[in-house]
Amino acid sequence: xxxxxxxxxxxxxxxxxxxxxxxxxTLLMVFGALSERHGSKVFGHASLVALAAAMAASVYAFTxxxxxxxxxxxxxxxxxxxxxxxMGAGILIxxxxxxxxxxxxxxxxxxxxxxxxxxxxxxxxxxxxDLIIIFIGLEISSIASYVLAGYFRDDKRANEAAxxxxxxxxxxxxxxxxGVALIYGAAGSTNLTxxxxxxxxxxAPSAVFIGVAAALMFVGLGFKVSAAPFQMWAxxxxxxxxxxxxxxxxxxxxxxxxxxxxxxxxxALEPIGPAWEPLxxxxxxxxxxxxxFAALLQTNMKRMLAYSSIAHAGYVLVALTARSETGTAxxxxxxxxxxxxxxxxFAVVSHLSGRDExxxxxxxxxxxxxxxxxTAAMLSIFLLSLIGVPLTGGFFGKFYxxxxxxxxxxxxxxxxxxxxxxxxxxxxxxILVMMYMRExxxxxxxxxxxxxxxxxxxxxxxxxxxxxxxxxxWVLDFAGRASGLVR
Amino acid sequence: MxxxxxxxxxxxxxxxxxxxxxxRFPQNSRLWALVVSLATFVQSLILLxxxxxxxxxxxxxxxxxxxxxxxxxxxxxxxxxxxxxxxLSTFLTPICVLISWxxxxxxxxxxxxFLLLLEVGLIGVFIAQDLFLFYxxxxxxxxxxxxxxxxxxxxxxxxxxxxxxxxxxAGSVLMLAAIIxxxxxxxxxxxPGILDMLASGRLSFTPPEQMVLFLAFFFAFAIKVPLFxxxxxxxxxxxxxxxxxxxxLASVMLKMGTFGILHYCLPMFPSASRQCAPWxxxxxxxxxxxxxxxxxxxxxxxxxxxxxxxxHLGFVVLGIFSFTQMGLDGAVYQMLNHGISTGALFALVxxxxxxxxxLEIKDYGGxxxxxxxxxxxxxxxxxxxxxxxxxxxxxxxxxxxxxxxxANYTWTVYAALGVILSACYMLWLxxxxxxxxxxxxxxxxxxxxxxxEWAAVxxxxxxxxxxxxxxxxFLDPVGKVTxxxxxxxxxxxxxxxxxxxxxxxxxxxxx
Numbered sequence: 001x002x003x004x005x006x007x008x009x010x011x012x013x014x015x016x017x018x019x020x021x022x023x024x025x026t027l028l029m030v031f032g033a034l035s036e037r038h039g040s041k042v043f044g045h046a047s048l049v050a051l052a053a054a055m056a057a058s059v060y061a062f063t064x065x066x067x068x069x070x071x072x073x074x075x076x077x078x079x080x081x082x083x084x085x086x087m088g089a090g091i092l093i094x095x096x097x098x099x100x101x102x103x104x105x106x107x108x109x110x111x112x113x114x115x116x117x118x119x120x121x122x123x124x125x126x127x128x129x130d131l132i133i134i135f136i137g138l139e140i141s142s143i144a145s146y147v148l149a150g151y152f153r154d155d156k157r158a159n160e161a162a163x164x165x166x167x168x169x170x171x172x173x174x175x176x177x178x179g180v181a182l183i184y185g186a187a188g189s190t191n192l193t194x195x196x197x198x199x200x201x202x203x204a205p206s207a208v209f210i211g212v213a214a215a216l217m218f219v220g221l222g223f224k225v226s227a228a229p230f231q232m233w234a235x236x237x238x239x240x241x242x243x244x245x246x247x248x249x250x251x252x253x254x255x256x257x258x259x260x261x262x263x264x265x266x267x268a269l270e271p272i273g274p275a276w277e278p279l280x281x282x283x284x285x286x287x288x289x290x291x292x293f294a295a296l297l298q299t300n301m302k303r304m305l306a307y308s309s310i311a312h313a314g315y316v317l318v319a320l321t322a323r324s325e326t327g328t329a330x331x332x333x334x335x336x337x338x339x340x341x342x343x344x345x346f347a348v349v350s351h352l353s354g355r356d357e358x359x360x361x362x363x364x365x366x367x368x369x370x371x372x373x374x375t376a377a378m379l380s381i382f383l384l385s386l387i388g389v390p391l392t393g394g395f396f397g398k399f400y401x402x403x404x405x406x407x408x409x410x411x412x413x414x415x416x417x418x419x420x421x422x423x424x425x426x427x428x429x430x431i432l433v434m435m436y437m438r439e440x441x442x443x444x445x446x447x448x449x450x451x452x453x454x455x456x457x458x459x460x461x462x463x464x465x466x467x468x469x470x471x472x473x474w475v476l477d478f479a480g481r482a483s484g485l486v487r
Numbered sequence: 488m489x490x491x492x493x494x495x496x497x498x499x500x501x502x503x504x505x506x507x508x509x510x511r512f513p514q515n516s517r518l519w520a521l522v523v524s525l526a527t528f529v530q531s532l533i534l535l536x537x538x539x540x541x542x543x544x545x546x547x548x549x550x551x552x553x554x555x556x557x558x559x560x561x562x563x564x565x566x567x568x569x570x571x572x573x574x575l576s577t578f579l580t581p582i583c584v585l586i587s588w589x590x591x592x593x594x595x596x597x598x599x600x601f602l603l604l605l606e607v608g609l610i611g612v613f614i615a616q617d618l619f620l621f622y623x624x625x626x627x628x629x630x631x632x633x634x635x636x637x638x639x640x641x642x643x644x645x646x647x648x649x650x651x652x653x654x655x656x657a658g659s660v661l662m663l664a665a666i667i668x669x670x671x672x673x674x675x676x677x678x679p680g681i682l683d684m685l686a687s688g689r690l691s692f693t694p695p696e697q698m699v700l701f702l703a704f705f706f707a708f709a710i711k712v713p714l715f716x717x718x719x720x721x722x723x724x725x726x727x728x729x730x731x732x733x734x735x736l737a738s739v740m741l742k743m744g745t746f747g748i749l750h751y752c753l754p755m756f757p758s759a760s761r762q763c764a765p766w767x768x769x770x771x772x773x774x775x776x777x778x779x780x781x782x783x784x785x786x787x788x789x790x791x792x793x794x795x796x797x798x799h800l801g802f803v804v805l806g807i808f809s810f811t812q813m814g815l816d817g818a819v820y821q822m823l824n825h826g827i828s829t830g831a832l833f834a835l836v837x838x839x840x841x842x843x844x845x846l847e848i849k850d851y852g853g854x855x856x857x858x859x860x861x862x863x864x865x866x867x868x869x870x871x872x873x874x875x876x877x878x879x880x881x882x883x884x885x886x887x888x889x890x891x892x893x894a895n896y897t898w899t900v901y902a903a904l905g906v907i908l909s910a911c912y913m914l915w916l917x918x919x920x921x922x923x924x925x926x927x928x929x930x931x932x933x934x935x936x937x938x939x940e941w942a943a944v945x946x947x948x949x950x951x952x953x954x955x956x957x958x959x960x961f962l963d964p965v966g967k968v969t970x971x972x973x974x975x976x977x978x979x980x981x982x983x984x985x986x987x988x989x990x991x992x993x994x995x996x997x998x
Contacts, residue, residue: 373510387656389630390623399619403557403667414667418660425656429633429649437637437645473554480556 032109161240176220367440730837814890853925
C-alpha cells in the first residue's frame with residue numbers, strides 16, 4: 001500500500017467532520033464531569049452546534065473531494081451524501097431528546113457525547129475506502145450505540161437491550177472481521193480499490209474463496225442493517241432502548257452500515273456479483289416478508305416500528321440486488337427518505353410515551369387527533385410515507401427501488417416486494433385508525449403539549465418527507481451522480 | 488391561460504385553506520367548501536363551453552416538467568370522455584357539501600377539507616396524461632376516502648375503511664409494477680407518447696408480455712369497478728360511509744376503474760383485451776345478475792343500492808368489452824348515468840337516514856304521505872335507475888345492450904335479465920318504504936325537503952331528465968373518443984382473426 005505516514009492539509013479537510021465530532025464529544029465529556037449544571041439544556045445545544053458544524057464541514061470537504069490518508073478514506077459524493085445523512089439524523093435525534101431526557105431527569109453530557117462519537121464512527125464508515133478503516137468506523141459507531149441502548153442503567157429492559165445488542169453485535173463484527181481477513185489473504189490488501197483490481201484481474205483467486213469471504217461479510221453487515229435472517233435482535237433492542245435512541249439506531253447506524261454494504265459489494269466484490277446476487281435476493285425477500293408479517297401482530301409501537309425497519313431494510317436490499325448504479329442511487333435516496341419518516345414516527349412515540357415510557361402500546365394512540373390534531377397530522381404524514389402513498393418520500397423511494405429492480409430484470413422480486421408493501425399498509429393503517437377513529441384514552445389525555453424541540457423534531461422530518469416526495473429531483477440527481485463513483 | 492389547470496388547482500387551494508380554518512368555526516368550513524366547490528364547478532362549465540366538440544383528441548393540454556430523471560411530467564389534458572367525468576366530479580361535490588351540512592357536526596373542518604382533497608384526486612385521475620402522475624392521483628384519492636369512511640361512517644366504519652384501503656392498495660401496487668415496466672420499455676411515462684410509439688410500431692409487446700401487463704392494469708381497475716368477484720369491499724364501504732362518502736364513492740370513484748379500462752387497457756393492450764373479453768364479459772354478466780339478486784334480498788336500503796351498483800357497473804364493463812361503437816358509447820354514458828342516478832339514490836337515502844336514523848327498510852313505510860316531495864324525487868330516481876325511457880339510464884343501457892348484441896347475442900339475453908331484475912328490486916323497495924301505513928316514527932320524524940336539500944336534489948333530477956331526453960348533447964364528444972379507442976384496438980390483433988375463422992369452418996362442417 002502506498003500510504004505514507006505524512007499527511008497534508010487536504011487530508012485534514014477531508015477528515016474535518018470526524019475531527020469536529022470527536023473533539024466536540026470529548027469536550028462535552030470533560031465539561032460534563034466538571035460542571036455542576038445537571039438538568040441543563042446546554043449539552044443539547046452544544047451537540048446541535050457540533051453536528052451542524054460537522055455537516056457544514058462535510059459539505060466543505062466535498063469541495064476538496066478525493067482520497068485521503070493514502071486512499072484509506074474516499075471523500076466523494078457517496079461519502080458526502082451519507083455523512084450529511086447521518087449528521088442530519090443526529091440533529092433530528094437531539095431535538096426530541098430535550099424533552100425526553102428532561103422528563104426522565106437524565107440530561108447528561110455523556111448522552112450527547114456518546115451520540116456524537118457514534119455519529120463520528122458512522123461518518124468514518126461513510127467515507128472509508130479500506131476494510132480496516134471500515135472496521136474501525138463500525139466499532140466506534142457500534143460501541144457508542146451499545147452504551148446508548150443501555151443508557152437507563154436502572155431499567156431492566158434497557159439492560160436487556162444493551163446486553164443483547166452488544167453480544168450479538170460483537171459476534172457479527174467478528175464474522176465481518178473473518179471476511180476481512182480472508183479478503184486480505186486473497187488480495188494482499190485491504191484497500192477496496194486495490195482489492196477490486198485484483199479480483200477482476202487475470203490472477204484472481206478462486207471464486208469459492210472470495211465467495212466465502214463475501215458470505216462472512218454479508219453475515220456481519222446483515223446483522224448491522226437488521227436484515228433477515230439476522231434480524232432477531234432488533235425488536236428487543238428497539239423496544240428496550242430509550243425511544244430517541246431507538247430512532248437513532250433505525251436511522252444513523254443503519255444508513256452507515258448500508259453505505260459500507262454498498263461500497264464493499266459494489267466495488268471490491270462487484271466482480272463476483274452474480275455469485276452473491278442470489279444471497280442478497282433471498283435476504284431481501286426474507287426481510288420484507290418476515291418484517292411485514294411479524295409487524296402485523298405487534299401491539300407495542302416500538303416493536304412494530306422495529307419489525308417495520310426490518311422490512312424496510314429488505315426494500316433497500318432489493319436495490320442492492322439490482323447491482324446497478326440506479327440501484328445504488330435508489331438505495332441512497334430510500335435511506336434518506338427512511339431516516340426522515342422513521343425518526344419522525346419515533347419522535348411522536350417519544351412525545352406520547354410519558355414518564356418512564358409507560359405508553360408504548362398502539363392502543364395508546366387512541367384519539368390523538370382529537371387531543372393534538374397537529375401531532376396526529378404529522379404522524380399521519382410519516383405513516384403514509386412508510387406505507388408508500390404518493391407525494392411522500394417513502395413512495396418515491398420505493399418507486400425508484402423497484403424501477404431499478406425491474407431494469408435489472410428482477411420481476412419476481414419486484415412483484416413480491418410490492419405485494420409486501422400492500423401487507424405493510426395494514427399495520428400502519430391501524431395507527432391511523434387509532435388516532436382518528438377512536439375515542440381518546442389515558443395516554444392522549446395525559447399527553448403534554450408539544451415543546452419547541454419536539455415541534456421542530458416533527459416539522460423538519462415532515463417537511464423533509466414531503467420535499468422528497470414532491471420535489472425529489474435534486475436529491476435524486478445528487479444520488480445518481482454519486483452512485484457512479486462507487487464503482 | 489390553460490382552462491383545465493384551475494379546475495384541479497381550485498379544490499387543492501381550497502383544501503389547503505380549509506386546513507387553516509380554526510376548528511371552532513365549523514360553519515365557515517362548510518361555507519368555504521361550498522364556495523370552493525361551486526367555483527370549481529363554474530370553472531369546469533367554462534371548460535365545457537370552450538371545448539371544441541369537432542375535435543376528437545386531447546384538449547387543454549398543460550405540460551410541465553416535474554422530475555428530471557426519471558423523466559416525469561405534470562401533464563394534464565382532457566378529451567371527450569374525461570371532460571364529462573371531470574364535470575361529474577365537480578357537479579357532485581357541491582351537492583355533497585349541501586347534503587352533509589347538517590349530518591356532519593363532528594369535526595366538520597376535517598370533513599370538508601378531505602372532501603375537497605378527494606375532489607382533487609378524482610379530477611386528477613381523469614385528466615392525467617403521465618402514467619406516474621396518474622398513479623399519484625389514483626393513490627392520493629384513496630387517503631381522503633379512507634378517512635371519510637373511517638371517521639364519519641357508521642358502526643362498522645373502521646373495518647370498512649381498512650378493507651377499502653387494502654383492497655384498492657393491493658390492486659394498485661401491481662399496476663405500479665406494470666407502469667415501471669412500461670417506462671423501462673418505452674423510456675417515457677407520457678401516455679400520448681406511449682400510444683404514438685405503439686401506433687407507429689416503435690414499441691410493441693410480445694403476446695405473453697402484453698397479457699401480463701394487461702392483467703396488472705386490469706386487476707387494479709377491476710377492484711375499483713368493482714367486477715365480480717372482486718366486489719366484496721364495496722357493500723361494506725358504501726354502507727358504512729357517510730352519505731357524501733357514498734355518493735362520491737359510487738358516482739365518481741367507481742368510474743376510475745371503468746375509465747381506466749377504457750382509457751388505458753384497451754388502447755395499450757388491444758390483443759390481450761380482446762383475448763380476455765369473453766371471460767370478462769361473463770364475469771360482468773354474473774355481476775349484473777348476482778348484484779341484482781343480492782340487492783333484492785337486502786333489508787338495508789344502502790346495501791341494496793350498493794349491490795345495485797355492482798349490477799349497473801356490470802353493464803359498463805360489458806359495453807366496453809363488446810368492442811363495438813355503440814357498446815363503448817353506452818358504457819361511457821352509463822358511467823355518467825350511474826353517477827347521477829345512484830348518487831341521487833344515496834343522497835336521498837342519506838336524507839331519510841338523517842330524519843329517521845335508520846337504514847332498515849322495515850323501519851319505514853308510508854313515507855309518501857309524510858313527505859310527498861321526497862317520495863316524488865325518490866320515484867323519479869327509481870324510475871331512472873331501472874331504465875325507464877325518457878330518463879337517463881335507458882339510453883345507456885339500450886346502447887350497451889345493442890352494442891353487445893352485435894358482438895354476442897347470448898350475452899345480451901343474459902344481461903337484459905339485469906334490467907328486469909332492477910325493476911323488481913327498486914320498485915319493491917319503493918313500495919315498502921313509501922307506501923303503506925306511516926308509522927308513528929315516520930310521521931313524527933320524516934319531514935319534507937328543506938330549501939338546502941331542494942338545492943341539492945333538483946339539479947340531479949334535472950340532469951336525469953336532460954340526459955334521458957337529449958343524450959346527443961353528451962354523446963357527441965364521447966363518440967369521437969370511443970371511435971378512436973376502437974381504432975386503437977385494431978392495432979396488432981392477431982388473436983381475433985385467427986380465432987374467428989376456425990369457428991366458422993367448424994359450423995359449416997357440422998352441417
